[in-house]
Amino acid sequence: MPDLPHPDIQGFILRTYAMPALRVFALKAAQPVAAKKFLGELVNGARNTSDAPQLATATEWTVKPPYCLNIGLTYSGLAALGLSASSLASFPEEFAAGAVGRAEQVGDIGESGPENWKGQFASTDLHMLLFLFAQDEDVLEKVTTRLRVMYSSSGAILELSVHEGRRLPESKAHFGYRDGFAQPTIEGGLPPAMPDVLPKAPTGEFLLGHPSQYSDFTYPVPIPPVLGENGSFGAFRLLAQDCHGFEQFLTEATAKTGLDREFIAAKLCGRWRNGVPLSLSPDGPGEQIPMEERNSFDYVPSDSVPGAFDDTRGYRCPLGAHIRRMNPRHSVVAGNSGLKRRIIRRGLPYGPSYDPSNPDDGIERGLLGLFIGVSLKDQFEFLMSHWANKGSFAPGLRSTRDPVIGDNSVSDAAFLIPVEGQRRPLELAGLSRFVTCRGAAYCFLPSATAIRYISGLSSSLSSPLP
Numbered sequence: 001m002p003d004l005p006h007p008d009i010q011g012f013i014l015r016t017y018a019m020p021a022l023r024v025f026a027l028k029a030a031q032p033v034a035a036k037k038f039l040g041e042l043v044n045g046a047r048n049t050s051d052a053p054q055l056a057t058a059t060e061w062t063v064k065p066p067y068c069l070n071i072g073l074t075y076s077g078l079a080a081l082g083l084s085a086s087s088l089a090s091f092p093e094e095f096a097a098g099a100v101g102r103a104e105q106v107g108d109i110g111e112s113g114p115e116n117w118k119g120q121f122a123s124t125d126l127h128m129l130l131f132l133f134a135q136d137e138d139v140l141e142k143v144t145t146r147l148r149v150m151y152s153s154s155g156a157i158l159e160l161s162v163h164e165g166r167r168l169p170e171s172k173a174h175f176g177y178r179d180g181f182a183q184p185t186i187e188g189g190l191p192p193a194m195p196d197v198l199p200k201a202p203t204g205e206f207l208l209g210h211p212s213q214y215s216d217f218t219y220p221v222p223i224p225p226v227l228g229e230n231g232s233f234g235a236f237r238l239l240a241q242d243c244h245g246f247e248q249f250l251t252e253a254t255a256k257t258g259l260d261r262e263f264i265a266a267k268l269c270g271r272w273r274n275g276v277p278l279s280l281s282p283d284g285p286g287e288q289i290p291m292e293e294r295n296s297f298d299y300v301p302s303d304s305v306p307g308a309f310d311d312t313r314g315y316r317c318p319l320g321a322h323i324r325r326m327n328p329r330h331s332v333v334a335g336n337s338g339l340k341r342r343i344i345r346r347g348l349p350y351g352p353s354y355d356p357s358n359p360d361d362g363i364e365r366g367l368l369g370l371f372i373g374v375s376l377k378d379q380f381e382f383l384m385s386h387w388a389n390k391g392s393f394a395p396g397l398r399s400t401r402d403p404v405i406g407d408n409s410v411s412d413a414a415f416l417i418p419v420e421g422q423r424r425p426l427e428l429a430g431l432s433r434f435v436t437c438r439g440a441a442y443c444f445l446p447s448a449t450a451i452r453y454i455s456g457l458s459s460s461l462s463s464p465l466p
């Protein structure tokens, strides 16, 4: 078991904060020297006499703090802050290309393309994202005011845009599914928030400088090591959700098939809208299944769940359902890579709950999502390109795409529901692109030590955080 320096690792990598509010600041380091000073103040630790908000690390806590602040830096941000050419060159090419450069690979085309992004996400001026999670609105405002005073002084940092995420009733995401069950448990990390039956993910699948999920392989660490070690990468996504289109699709599919509307909704996601997985409750929403058991399942018998129903063919949970595509667990997929593409999910919905009695309210709603892994290419991008937007990775998917997040703007878009005793699956046509990308950024998530390094406070490298 690795002995991880928890006080040095950004908190949102290793823990789910489960806070009701999130404000994401998209920022430009207009005055690099002053911007570096600002960064340094966020990791002042014990020397913090200025009441400056502090970076949240993965230090163990007994009481949840009122807010947690985390940082992501883009490639152009690292360049603007003055990293050397050799250091910049040591970052992976997909990170250097950024979300704009890699848009096609992940299906950010057409309406989802960078030319349509808002909030200046497509600009190379986007240097930094601040993620401020808060327990209540009062704290959110107070910390925001403090941050703004700090970073606007001497024009250090310009706000390009600000994005608000809020927990919806019953912790549901838009489209009405309860979220917050499945997250990888990391070797050497913190105990999982929800019981997790799957094998622990090797530390190096999520943190730079540790052995990865591939034997004898550690992902290259950006140099100098003080900068790269114990950092990670994240793909931030502003994802607009077409709730009306999604519900319309359910209405039409219900009318065409005669199946129960909620049953179809469950087949698309792999979970009933209350979060109960189809694998545990194939015929009905299984309300009696306790919350803490709703992530204890597999698609085939495995060491994790020896008694699991053998759902190789997807009679319970279709192979194309969102959660089975995004984490096939022990089911067979091309390259047997099922448990080697894990991803940490952070974020909150934005916009008010969808009201079916007022479908055309003109309000944009969706998800502020951050998808974390040590390799954007092998985790986030692989999921989007191979598992969400192609069907060739598992038998029987034909050319279908993820029904929730896939680019189903293609004319032959379909979703397949395998039915026991029938040779052909039930085919639902009429999907559309229910999720549109409205902005994205590839971020490096540096350790506290690395932030001190970047800020130029190299003399304090060895000072501990509280």
Ligand code: HEM
Pocket: 173, 174, 175, 177, 178, 179, 180, 181, 182, 183, 239, 240, 241, 269, 271, 322, 323, 324, 326, 327, 343, 345, 366, 367, 369, 371, 380, 383, 384, 404, 405, 435
């Ligand atoms: C607006 C967009 C999205 C919606 C509405 C959505 C919805 C959901 C829901 C309802 C769940 C089940 C809750 C849970 O298992 O904790 C889930 C799980 C998951 N989603 Fe998404 N999702 C979205 C985007 C994405 C994206 C972009 C990715 C990948 C890059 C992704 C990857 C996953 C993964 C890995 C799981 C957990 C699967 C498991 O381990 O069983 N999702 N999502």
